[in-house]
Amino acid sequence: MSYKTIIEDDIDVLVVGAGLGGTGAAFEARYWGKNKKIVIAEKANIDRSGAVAQGLYAINCYMGTRFGENNPEDHVRYARMDLMGMVREDLAFDMARHVDSAVHQFEEWGLPIMKDAKTGTYLREGRWQIMIHGESYKPIVAEAAKNSADKVFNRICVTHLLMDDSKDNRIAGAVGFNVRTGNYHVFKSKTVICGAGGASNIFKPRSVGEGAGRVWYAPWSSGSAYGLMIEAGAKMTQMENRIVLARFKDGYGPVGAYFLHLKTYTQNCLGEEYESKWFPALTEMVGKEYLDTENQHLSHKPIPTCLRNHAFINEVNAGRGPIHMITMEAFQDPHLEEIGWHNFLGMTVGQAVLWAATDVNPKYENPELTTSEPYVMGSHATGCGAWCSGPEDVSPDEYFWGYNRMTTVEGLFGAGDAVGGTPHAFSSGSFTEGRLAAKAACKYIDDGKAAGIMVSDKQIADRKAEIYKPMETYTVGRNEIVAGSVNPNYINPRQGLDRLQKMMDEYCGGFGVNYMTNEKLLQIGLKKMATLGEDLEKVAAEDIHELLRAWELKHRFLTSESVFQHTLFRKETRWPGYYYRGDAMKLDDKDWHVLTVSHRDRKTGAYTMEKAPLYHLVDDE
Amino acid sequence: MPTFVYMTRCDGCGQCVDICPSDIMHIDKTLRRAYNIEPNMCWECYSCVKACPHHAIDVRGYADFAPLGSSVRVHRDEEKGTIAWRIKFRNGQKDMELLAPITTKPWGTCIPKLANEAAPADTMRNSELLFNEPKYVAMNDSALPTLKSNKLSLKEGVYY
Numbered sequence: 001m002s003y004k005t006i007i008e009d010d011i012d013v014l015v016v017g018a019g020l021g022g023t024g025a026a027f028e029a030r031y032w033g034k035n036k037k038i039v040i041a042e043k044a045n046i047d048r049s050g051a052v053a054q055g056l057y058a059i060n061c062y063m064g065t066r067f068g069e070n071n072p073e074d075h076v077r078y079a080r081m082d083l084m085g086m087v088r089e090d091l092a093f094d095m096a097r098h099v100d101s102a103v104h105q106f107e108e109w110g111l112p113i114m115k116d117a118k119t120g121t122y123l124r125e126g127r128w129q130i131m132i133h134g135e136s137y138k139p140i141v142a143e144a145a146k147n148s149a150d151k152v153f154n155r156i157c158v159t160h161l162l163m164d165d166s167k168d169n170r171i172a173g174a175v176g177f178n179v180r181t182g183n184y185h186v187f188k189s190k191t192v193i194c195g196a197g198g199a200s201n202i203f204k205p206r207s208v209g210e211g212a213g214r215v216w217y218a219p220w221s222s223g224s225a226y227g228l229m230i231e232a233g234a235k236m237t238q239m240e241n242r243i244v245l246a247r248f249k250d251g252y253g254p255v256g257a258y259f260l261h262l263k264t265y266t267q268n269c270l271g272e273e274y275e276s277k278w279f280p281a282l283t284e285m286v287g288k289e290y291l292d293t294e295n296q297h298l299s300h301k302p303i304p305t306c307l308r309n310h311a312f313i314n315e316v317n318a319g320r321g322p323i324h325m326i327t328m329e330a331f332q333d334p335h336l337e338e339i340g341w342h343n344f345l346g347m348t349v350g351q352a353v354l355w356a357a358t359d360v361n362p363k364y365e366n367p368e369l370t371t372s373e374p375y376v377m378g379s380h381a382t383g384c385g386a387w388c389s390g391p392e393d394v395s396p397d398e399y400f401w402g403y404n405r406m407t408t409v410e411g412l413f414g415a416g417d418a419v420g421g422t423p424h425a426f427s428s429g430s431f432t433e434g435r436l437a438a439k440a441a442c443k444y445i446d447d448g449k450a451a452g453i454m455v456s457d458k459q460i461a462d463r464k465a466e467i468y469k470p471m472e473t474y475t476v477g478r479n480e481i482v483a484g485s486v487n488p489n490y491i492n493p494r495q496g497l498d499r500l501q502k503m504m505d506e507y508c509g510g511f512g513v514n515y516m517t518n519e520k521l522l523q524i525g526l527k528k529m530a531t532l533g534e535d536l537e538k539v540a541a542e543d544i545h546e547l548l549r550a551w552e553l554k555h556r557f558l559t560s561e562s563v564f565q566h567t568l569f570r571k572e573t574r575w576p577g578y579y580y581r582g583d584a585m586k587l588d589d590k591d592w593h594v595l596t597v598s599h600r601d602r603k604t605g606a607y608t609m610e611k612a613p614l615y616h617l618v619d620d621e
Numbered sequence: 622m623p624t625f626v627y628m629t630r631c632d633g634c635g636q637c638v639d640i641c642p643s644d645i646m647h648i649d650k651t652l653r654r655a656y657n658i659e660p661n662m663c664w665e666c667y668s669c670v671k672a673c674p675h676h677a678i679d680v681r682g683y684a685d686f687a688p689l690g691s692s693v694r695v696h697r698d699e700e701k702g703t704i705a706w707r708i709k710f711r712n713g714q715k716d717m718e719l720l721a722p723i724t725t726k727p728w729g730t731c732i733p734k735l736a737n738e739a740a741p742a743d744t745m746r747n748s749e750l751l752f753n754e755p756k757y758v759a760m761n762d763s764a765l766p767t768l769k770s771n772k773l774s775l776k777e778g779v780y781y
């Protein structure tokens with residue numbers, strides 16, 4: 001290979017992936033590490049990368065303590081209820097107590113936050129959400145990260161984390177390649193903060209053909225946070241907890257502002273309210289602790305996201321679809337109509353494009369909703385991610401091993417989607433987790449924990465060969481055939497992705513099977529995954545761009561395998577509406593009121609699963 | 622939908638190539654102009670549309686569900702701190718212009734350089750505080766909440 005090897009040495013804090021989590025980490029690291037070398041490696045351009053590249057119209061996690069609105073523990077209780085109990089409450093409390101300080105700084109930096117004209121407080125969309133004009137949310141926070149970092153390497157696809165050759169299970173940096181020049185980049189670092197994001201395009205999307213990019217989470221969210229950390233041997237948690245979204249059909253435009261601020265609501269095709277009639281049977285499935293319709297309505301506690309999905313899915317299956325969002329009332333108010341459109345333009349332009357293309361004017365027509373394919377991520381109403389240490393002053397022993405947000409690999413920290421068990425962090429919470437990880441990473445270095453790291457030339461050379469192998473496979477194999485993409489000795493990344501998505505859909509509970517799976521299906525799926533894994537050794541890349549897709553696919557594959565293992569392990573249906581275990585259709589608190597934790601052996605690839613205890617915040621009374 | 626580039630407006634400057642989060646805006650080697658090399662990996666995020674100095678990039682709805690003939694155009698202006706949109710329906714019956722702020726400050730001027738901040742004291746290092754805390758948590762003098770301050774504890778098992 002003619003690609004150059006470029007080594008960046010003596011890094012203290014390496015941020016891999018600078019979305020909201022990574023930018024928070026790079027920003028904060030400078031404060032605690034005045035003389036430390038802080039470097040960012042980002043797959044795209046940090047001005048428009050990650051899930052917030054397009055902008056946001058709301059910050060979904062803001063306590064408002066300064067306005068006397070909420071305390072951190074209120075948010076923990078909300079997230080716990082929404083996730084059917086399965087939350088790392090130490091991490092959630094920690095995020096919630098710090099998150100407002102991030103938002104207040106965003107405002108100082110110029111992020112336009114809407115105000116309530118009467119009270120002067122931030123304009124609330126719902127109890128936790130505040131409304132912003134966030135088209136430039138990402139460029140603004142990227143500026144803060146750039147101000148702190150020594151160097152920003154854009155367009156570096158990080159493929160692997162480097163491991164210390166002198167001490168087992170300790171991080172030593174990362175490697176990858178530049179998607180423009182093709183050059184091989186080696187980052188030797190004392191710590192790594194992984195903010196490489198969750199996963200779209202793992203389950204077969206509803207859209208087909210050209211529209212396959214119209215996924216709810218960004219198509220560039222390749223599960224690299226999980227792929228990188230799993231490969232490095234970090235323990236993962238709650239990877240079965242994939243999320244399904246009820247969204248505007250085809251465009252997947254957001255519904256939060258519609259429900260909460262515009263006060264629109266849903267009906268079946270007959271114009272009836274349908275949710276409540278599914279609740280009695282659902283209460284039988286999950287127990288009164290999780291769905292107590294009467295009392296929940298009385299206390300104004302929200303119904304968990306998955307359970308609302310369940311009602312939606314069942315109503316459609318009963319033949320009373322489509323489900324409509326009733327916009328025709330709210331949109332008669334020109335101010336609310338404008339907000340409805342701004343909401344899309346600020347975060348999902350494609351939905352505005354779709355309504356314009358199909359002449360859907362929500363003032364005169366109630367648009368259709370749908371339930372999406374599942375997504376694997378950890379900052380929305382779901383908590384997939386790495387098993388991380390919590391903060392010293394909050395966490396019980398089982399949740400604490402020295403450094404906040406550190407994974408079970410020494411010196412490897414997580415932020416945003418990378419951290420497991422912390423749902424409802426959203427953009428502001430992910431940024432906050434990055435800040436927390438950065439402080440802890442600096443402390444880890446100052447405590448001397450990174451002393452004596454050694455990276456052998458062999459490790460660097462082996463990874464280089466591995467990274468470019470898909471290009472070699474292509475070069476060797478392409479002359480065997482006349483032309484085209486059908487080759488007996490390799491598959492291209494798109495073919496591999498299609499195969500992965502079909503498998504995940506059919507065996508792991510995608511939309512095509514109404515989110516249903518069982519032990520038998522999962523075992524067949526895992527068998528097929530094993531052969532896909534073998535074939536991915538033969539994935540071929542025609543050029544550097546395809547090499548990027550090849551490595552994204554490998555990260556998606558590792559993520560998917562983990563989702564399979566976790567789904568197989570948890571023998572219950574904890575989140576009806578996200579997925580169903582047909583062989584265990586009830587929520588089972590006796591055996592499964594626990595967090596699931598997995599470990600993939602670095603050498604053999606074998607999985608071991610365990611249960612970890614769940615701690616809940618309770619009042620001292 | 623997927624982006625496309627008008628032949629007569631593009632001068633091949635590469636701003637779109639530089640910004641695209643999905644790495645799908647590339648320069649055609651023969652025509653020396655940009656184009657979308659992988660429409661099914663396009664999120665229609667409009668990053669390239671906004672970045673193009675010549676408004677040479679537009680979006681045509683995904684072929685699998687969006688009919689032809691409508692338009693959503695944008696002009697983003699960092700100096701004015703605004704973003705202007707125009708939405709035209711396929712049937713021509715709706716034509717909306719919408720304007721929103723993108724920043725409240727002169728672009729890029731109010732973001733701190735933490736290298737210039739005073740170094741944190743040891744007491745702060747050994748606390749749970751982050752930069753600008755505790756002040757910025759509630760914009761007053763109150764301390765960062767802890768389990769103790771909020772009269773909470775973490776207990777194992779099922780407690781609801």
